[in-house]
Amino acid sequence: MTTLPAFGDRAARLHRDRLAIVDGDLRWSHRDLVLESRRLAAGLAAAGIGPGDRVAFWLPNSAAYLALFFAVARLGAVAVSVNTRFRAADVGDILGRSRAKALIFWPGFRGIAFDEILAAVPAADLAALETVILYGPELGNAALPGALGAVRVTSYGSLREFDAALFDHATADAGCVTFTTSGTTAAPKFVLHSQASIARHAEDVARHFGFHEDRTVLLQSLPFCGTFGLAQAMSCLAGGGVLVNMPVFDVERAVELMDRFEVTDLNATDDMTAALLDAAHEWSLARLRQIGYAAFNPALREIVTLGDMKGVPLVGLWGMSEVQALYSVQRREAPAAMRARAGGYPASPGARVRVVDPETRAILPHGREGEIEAAGPSRMLGYVDDPAATARALTDDGYVRTGDLGYTEADGGFVFLTRLGDSLRLGGFLVSPAEIEAHLERHPAVAGAQVVGVETGQGARAVAFVVPRAGAGFDDGMLREHCIAGLARYKVPMAFVALDSFPMTDSPNGRKVQRVKLREIAAERFG
Numbered sequence: 001m002t003t004l005p006a007f008g009d010r011a012a013r014l015h016r017d018r019l020a021i022v023d024g025d026l027r028w029s030h031r032d033l034v035l036e037s038r039r040l041a042a043g044l045a046a047a048g049i050g051p052g053d054r055v056a057f058w059l060p061n062s063a064a065y066l067a068l069f070f071a072v073a074r075l076g077a078v079a080v081s082v083n084t085r086f087r088a089a090d091v092g093d094i095l096g097r098s099r100a101k102a103l104i105f106w107p108g109f110r111g112i113a114f115d116e117i118l119a120a121v122p123a124a125d126l127a128a129l130e131t132v133i134l135y136g137p138e139l140g141n142a143a144l145p146g147a148l149g150a151v152r153v154t155s156y157g158s159l160r161e162f163d164a165a166l167f168d169h170a171t172a173d174a175g176c177v178t179f180t181t182s183g184t185t186a187a188p189k190f191v192l193h194s195q196a197s198i199a200r201h202a203e204d205v206a207r208h209f210g211f212h213e214d215r216t217v218l219l220q221s222l223p224f225c226g227t228f229g230l231a232q233a234m235s236c237l238a239g240g241g242v243l244v245n246m247p248v249f250d251v252e253r254a255v256e257l258m259d260r261f262e263v264t265d266l267n268a269t270d271d272m273t274a275a276l277l278d279a280a281h282e283w284s285l286a287r288l289r290q291i292g293y294a295a296f297n298p299a300l301r302e303i304v305t306l307g308d309m310k311g312v313p314l315v316g317l318w319g320m321s322e323v324q325a326l327y328s329v330q331r332r333e334a335p336a337a338m339r340a341r342a343g344g345y346p347a348s349p350g351a352r353v354r355v356v357d358p359e360t361r362a363i364l365p366h367g368r369e370g371e372i373e374a375a376g377p378s379r380m381l382g383y384v385d386d387p388a389a390t391a392r393a394l395t396d397d398g399y400v401r402t403g404d405l406g407y408t409e410a411d412g413g414f415v416f417l418t419r420l421g422d423s424l425r426l427g428g429f430l431v432s433p434a435e436i437e438a439h440l441e442r443h444p445a446v447a448g449a450q451v452v453g454v455e456t457g458q459g460a461r462a463v464a465f466v467v468p469r470a471g472a473g474f475d476d477g478m479l480r481e482h483c484i485a486g487l488a489r490y491k492v493p494m495a496f497v498a499l500d501s502f503p504m505t506d507s508p509n510g511r512k513v514q515r516v517k518l519r520e521i522a523a524e525r526f527g
Helices: 004-015 030-046 063-074 088-098 114-119 195-209 227-239 251-261 270-279 282-287 303-310 387-393 433-441 476-486 515-526
Strands: 019-023 026-029 054-058 078-081 102-105 131-134 152-155 175-181 189-194 217-220 242-245 265-269 290-294 314-320 324-329 343-346 352-356 370-375 400-408 414-419 424-426 429-431 446-456 459-468 495-498 504-507 510-513
Touching (some): 004 030, 004 063, 004 195, 004 227, 019 030, 019 063, 026 030, 054 063, 063 078, 063 175, 088 114, 088 175, 088 189, 088 476, 175 195, 189 195, 195 324, 217 227, 217 251, 227 242, 227 265, 227 314, 227 324, 251 270, 251 282, 265 270, 290 324, 303 314, 314 343, 352 400, 387 400, 424 446, 424 459, 433 446, 433 459, 433 476, 446 515, 459 515, 476 495
Parallel strands (some): 054 078, 054 102, 078 175, 102 131, 131 152, 217 242, 290 314, 459 495
Antiparallel strands (some): 019 026, 175 189, 314 324, 324 343, 352 370, 370 400, 400 414, 424 429, 446 459, 504 510
16 A cells, blocks of 8 residues: 555656646646645644644645645645535535644635635634635735634745655555535535545556556646546546646636647546537547546436547546545447446456345346445545444445446446435535535524425526425525525525425335425426
8 A cells, every 4th residue: 555645756756857737837747746745744744734634625726736635645634625616504514524623725716705705604613723824826815704813824835935844644544635425414424535545546547547658638627626636636647647737617728728738638527528529629629538527417418429429439437435536437449328328347456346236235146226336445434523424335345335326247347327315416516405405494484495406408406395484484585595605506406496395205214205206396397
């Protein structure tokens, strides 16, 4: 097993001054990345960060993000991923439950009022913070809320003024990063990965995807705060390729970067892929070896055929936070119908996939549909501070119970069909309806809420069914503003429907809401 500092040091020895990262006007080699991370590690250590501490990354993609990630790993600390699209409810929940000791953010990035969002976070959720680190060119405009008046405030520039330190507190089996994922309760779970799982998976993906072949130039438009973006970036570094970074996805900028740097590889959601296929020049697409895509929008089922017409093979991907993104991929030489399926063949020779009966847990033969279980070196350590959820998610022999419906094939591949449960795919992220419901029920006018998904021409969207509190009345605009203020925009329901009561049914375990009936109503009205 290896650590992330060892991973980075090895890349620096192998590739030295070869270009590794393009980020705006900045150009870093593999050696530059290692030296920057060592300087930052020294600065973070001086700020009191050490083994086991949790550092919240509320940042967009940047070279600095990766340098900080390696620096935190060098100290044996844990990077807590926070999406820049998250607002007060999400941010407060993550900071509070993770007990983050430090928070890094970019004041003013894309006009986002991060300081105002922090001001709306309950003081109790900020109690563990001791240090705030500011990154970016607009540091003078940052104003921290009163609840953070006693914390140490420093800047990225100050951290990197320290001499590059050679100390290394990293251990292979220690946690290094968390991703938020959907849960069965209102609060998302925090998936914890070890240094070895991130490093080993990056090496396996680089080898399986061909990033070790020739010269790889990869367009990085997926956010580092999720496993999809981080796994892609780390595998590009593992293969010695060039990572062309985008802070956020913009199709015109993406096409410009593809042309300027002669991009050879990219992975994206189906929405992003469709936009690129429509906007990119023929010669830009001709350079691509393939596009790995994640299918979230049912309206784009024919995207693989469109890719073939444009001369670039699209291949379906599968992964999840618990075993990391890019866990598997379809073969580029396969027929279009096969490449359009999520699933494929695992990237790691040590990965194992099986399908079991959801009720009996018996392993099913090839072709029989059941719950996909996945194992391998990319597997998580568990859920942070939630041993009960970890025990439910992992089998005695080390597989993750994915909650996905699919089947295995005799040649070693597998096919994902759909989610077994009620979780929603919104904006490319897996979201628990209970999370949105809990936020709605914090509004004084709401007695109860149920959220279901509906497929629209623009992809999956959430629809909220609300029972108003007696005498409160119903105002969907007010509820929409409540959600916008506290949730990421992709979690905000497209519609709010008032009901006198929810449809119920009796079961052996008590009365339950008929979510199927609510889905039918949502599909009829908004689908």
